[in-house]
Each structure stands twice: as structure tokens, then as C-alpha cells.
Amino acid sequence: LNPGPATTTDSVKQALMVPDICPREQEFGDLTQSVLKKVVQVVNGNLTHSAVIFAGSGTAGVEAALSSVVAQDGKILILDNGAYGKRAETIIQAYGIPHRTYRIGWGEYPDVAEIESIFQQDRELTHFAFVHHETTTGMLNPLPELLELCQKYEVDSIVDAMSSYAGLPIDLQELPIDYLISSSNKCIQGMAGTSFVIANNEKLAKTAKFPARNLYLNLWGNHSYIEKTGQFQFTPPVQIVYALNAALDEFFVETQAGRTARYFKAYETLLDGIDKVGLELLLPKSQHSKLLTAIVEPQSPNYDFMEMHDYFYENDITIYPGKGAKQDTFRIANIGAIDYRDMLLFNEKLLQYFEDRKISNS
Template sequence: MRFKPSYAPGPTDVRENVRLALAKKTNNTDFDKEFIQYYHEVCQKMGKVMGTTNEVLLLAGEGILALEAACASLTEPGDRVLVLDNGIYGEGFKDFVRMYGGEPVVLSFDYQKSIPVEEVRDFLEKDHDFKYATFVHCDTPTAILNDVSQLSPLLKEYGILTVVDSVAGMVGEPIDVDKNQIDICCGGTQKAISAPVGLAIVSISDDAKKSMNNRKTPIASYYANLQIFNGYIEKGTLPYTMPASTVEALEVALDNILNEGQKAVYDRHAKIAQAVRKSVQDYGLSLFVESGASNTVTAVIIPSEIGALRLQNHIQETYNLYIATSLAQYEDVILRIGHMGENAFTDKVLSVLTVIDNGLRDLGFEGKGNLGQLFLDALREEN
């Protein structure tokens, strides 16, 4: 089987020391009591990176499992849930709410701008009878970033629990779970953490636990049920077989982040993202996001006479590189440049921008200069 190199907004490159952790021999995690303690320690280390002392769980599954498990564990039939929508994944929360019997109330905003906090405040003054609210930190299909530090505390003012999807934001953007009063924060290992696909991340506040414990109906799932982990340390057993090698690889990836320093990691993402955005615009292309751009991914509008899908296919066939377009109505409009985790380094970004430049020129687009060189110039200006 032939694999193309990929430069998409996740899964990201995995550093060699993380890959090597996958090769370590492991015991049977169903019976190994030492693994239970080890799992707990890795969860705590994940919490340190997220900025929380809340319980953190690693679920055996991709990041979307975290989103579903949050909704499954909180939602009871008839619960009203506020879905803040300014992106494809933001809007998608309504499906999980409905799946578990809730009544989603979707409050939609411009997909090219961050969620306007004051408009949410105005809405809540008139209607705040919601069990919980959902929103996305970074909505990857459009590269929009929402202000967690303002939105989550605002919702908590009205006694509304918060569920935040930070799958594509976590580590590339500050999340600060405790400081920002996030009740359930969801992540995935394959984005800016740069660990292998296979673990979903969930932090759970005391308020969220209380809500789950006070349910009148059982959670309508086993696998997407956060309560099945209750008391796992005391019991000395996890609710299902955990992928030990993936947990070990995650710990190494977390150590990479902590050794670099979280502020340094955030700064690296910010510098790379700013240089990408400036170079794209100097080159003659437009960004999709008008305000509130994420530092983990850039969404570029591809001229309609070329089309994002045509460019993607051409680059795959000609340069043996996989790059991502967007989803749904933006599939043939947006090209996404992922610069998160191990992909957020100058040499890697330069290589993909050079290929995009070549691909665009092959298809008749005349950029203003060389896209890779413009990126390097932008980095120098920052310094």
C-alpha cells in the first residue's frame, strides 16, 4: 500500500520518540494493576497541559468520541441544550443532543467571525433555561477561533454547564480549563498534541459530575458513557481494554510539550500562523476568516476558476502530497493549511507552501511572488 505524505489539519506528524513508544512491550491492561495507576498518572499529566485539576479521562477512540460521550452523559430526554454555532462542527453538536433525547436550541452566527460574546449575553438575558451549552474552540473546517475565556464564564453566570470541543485547539491555543470554568473539555491526541490517533480526552468538572449523578434516567450508552469510569482506581480496573501502547505514546508526546514549555509551544504556533496568513494574502489569495483566526489552521479561499478540489487532486497526482480542502458547502472553496503540533515548524510549513505555490501556478494562478519566500519574509519581519 502506498501512503502519500500528508499536510492536513490533523492527524499531524508524530515525532520519532513518540512512535518508538508504540513499540514497547506492554502487559495485559485488563489485569495489570500497575497499568491502572500509570493510566491515572498520564491523565493527570494531560490535565496539567490542559490547565485543570478536574478529573481527566482518556477514552479509547478518536476525538469525536469525547464530544458524543459528553452529550450522552449530560443529556436526558427533554433537556434544552444551547448549541452555539459558527462552524460546521459547532452546528453538528445538535445531532448528538437529539440522539440522546435532548432539545437543541441552535444559536447561529457568521461562519467567518468568532462568536460575538455580547450577542450571546443579550440572548441569555431573554432565555437561559438550558442544562448545558456547547461550542467549539477551533472549528477546523473554517479555521475560526472562539474566545473560550469569555464564553464559558458567561454561560456559567447563568448556571449553564459548558461543553467545549477543543480537539483542534488544545496545545496550539491556550485552553486553561479551570481558569475558564469549562465543565467538560474535549480533545483528541492526533491534532496539536501530535500523538497517534486513538485516544479521546475529556476533563470533567465537579458540577458536570453532579449533573450526571442527579440524572433521573440512565445514560443511553455504554461506550459513550463517562460514568463507567467512576471509581476505576479503587476498583483497580478500567471499563474496557485500554490501548496501552497509545497511552505510552501520548505520555511521550506530553513530555515533548512540557519540555519545550507550553508558552514556547503557543508562541511557536502563533508565529507560524501569523506568517502563513500574511504570506497567503501577500501572494494574492484571500483568507476565509474575517476575524478570530486560529493559530492551528489557516483556511484559504481558492479562486473558483481553479477550485479547491481540483487543486487538491492535482497536488496529489503531481507532487505526491495530500492537502486538505474543507467540508460540506466549503469543500470546493477552501484549502486548509494545518500548522499544529509537529507540523508547526518552519521547514515543514515552507515545504507545503512551496508545493501549493507550484500547484496553483500549474493551474494558471499567477501569485505575487513566491509563496514560500513570502512566508520566510513574514517570519523575519516578526523577529
């Protein structure tokens, strides 16, 4: 029940078992082209966007976008209300790219009016980078409102949708995202090893004129190479791409509506169990992503997270510690190849654990 790498189906696991193939063969090139189209299709972006894929974790995709799309005279605004907004800032700082950070507590909801005032005051800003689903806290940042600001002040949007892509409906014909970033191992339910940037074609083409800040992660360099040759520019994780292809096919069979409904039912089931035990939620429900929930740790001398973690692990359940939020938490994700029945089992074990160890939250 961690937020990625998420659990996968047996058929996705089996897709890893393919004959050895040289990735420069036409067969693998055809697979790569098909995967890229499907990746964009998930968010209805085929008319306006293209996917650039990398061998690497989700952070590779984030670094590729941040280091590639800001011109030498550009300046980027970063929203930091969690670990992944902070990571974006760290990447920008490593490259020495001019930036400004809107920093609030990890678990605090962005004030759109405050962000607008930054755009009004700082006319040098050309880009705005923020996380859609901040898994530090399970918060869903206000994507439509933030995109409206980008359009109003004519800045390009860079959206880290690592843990919302394929889990929540995103339609690029309705939401004007310039660069959307995700990976193969979250809500798309593939294996870890690839990340991708889904880029607006017109905005991406403009970056061709920018001096490259790196080689391996340069967005235009990788995109232009794969457009010309049909292949990854550098050695791809072959088996991971086959598994991603299988995961994408399973997504389209289930449909976005079906996957979101399955995740949401698991979330509602989880909340029933949390309520029964008497635990508190970090965030108001209106801010929940419904994909991951941060639960405030009980103030009881009998509670110890690592002991609880090991208890669940012995029962074939993985739970996740907190990550620097405004209160001490543990986190439960409901993404991947699971459903409400898995949450019923978690609830049962949670109640049993709290009763056996006489843990109360009073």
C-alpha cells in the same frame, strides 16, 4: 498539513513499539493513572478537574459529554457555526435531549449579545455547548466571553477543544470550563485512538444521579470505574496510550509557550506565502486560531483542488479540502510535529504550482 491526526515525532511513533501487555496488569494501570494526571496538567486543572478517557475518536468524547451531563429535565444550547457545532447538534438529536440551536453561517462570528438574549428568553437552558477552535473555517470562537455568559446565567459549559487543547494556552483556574473535550491526535501530537473529557469534579459528581443514556460512553460510569480500579472500564487501545504518554512528556519539555510560539511562527510563515501568491483568506485575521487557515479558492479555469492536492501529495505534502464554509476554500493546518521550515517548503511548492499552471486570482 491537515488538522489531525497531526504529524508526530519519531519518539512518539517508537512509543507504540512496546511488549504485549495485558491492560489489567498493575503496570498498565499505573501508566493510565499517570496519563490522566498529565492530560489535566496540560490545562492546569489538577486542583479542580479530572480526566475521563475513552477508546475512540474525538467524536466519542463529544458524545460522552453531551449524552452524560444533561439531566432528564435539562436543556442544552448548541452553537452551530461550523461542522463540529452541527455534529454536536446531531448527537443531541440522536439522544432526544431537549435543546436549542444558535445557528449562523459557517464562517460567521458569534454575536455574544444575541446569545445572551437567548439565555434571557429561555430560562430552561441548563448547558451551553460550543467549539473553541472550529476547524471548518479556522475560527477561534470567543471562549472567555461565552464562559462569562455561562457564569452569568448559571449554565454549565461544554467546550469542544479538540483542536485547541495543547495548541493554545488554556488555564482552568482562569477559564471556568465545566467540561473540556479533546483527543490524543491533535495539538498534543499523539496517535489517534483516544479521546478524553476533562470534567469539573463537583459538576461530574452530580451526574452520578442521572439515568445513564448509554453504557460505553457514560461519563460517570467510566470515571467511577477507573477511580475504583485504576483501569479503563473497557478494553483500552494499549499502544495508543503509551504513545500519548510519550507525547505528553514531549509537550512538557517544549512547554505550552514553546509549542504555541512554534505553531504561530509556522502560521505567520504560511500567510507570507499566501500573500505572495495573491490568495484571499476566508476570515479576518482577528478571528484566526493561527492553527488552521481557510483559504478562498481562486476563481481561475486552470484551478482544480484535487489536481493541486495530488501535486502536493506527490511532493510529500498533504493539504485539506474545504468543508461547507460560506465560500469555497481549501485549508492548511500548522499543528503537529512541524515548524516554519515546513511552511517555507509549502510556500515554495504553492508558488511553483500556480506559476506552472498559470493560475491567477483576478
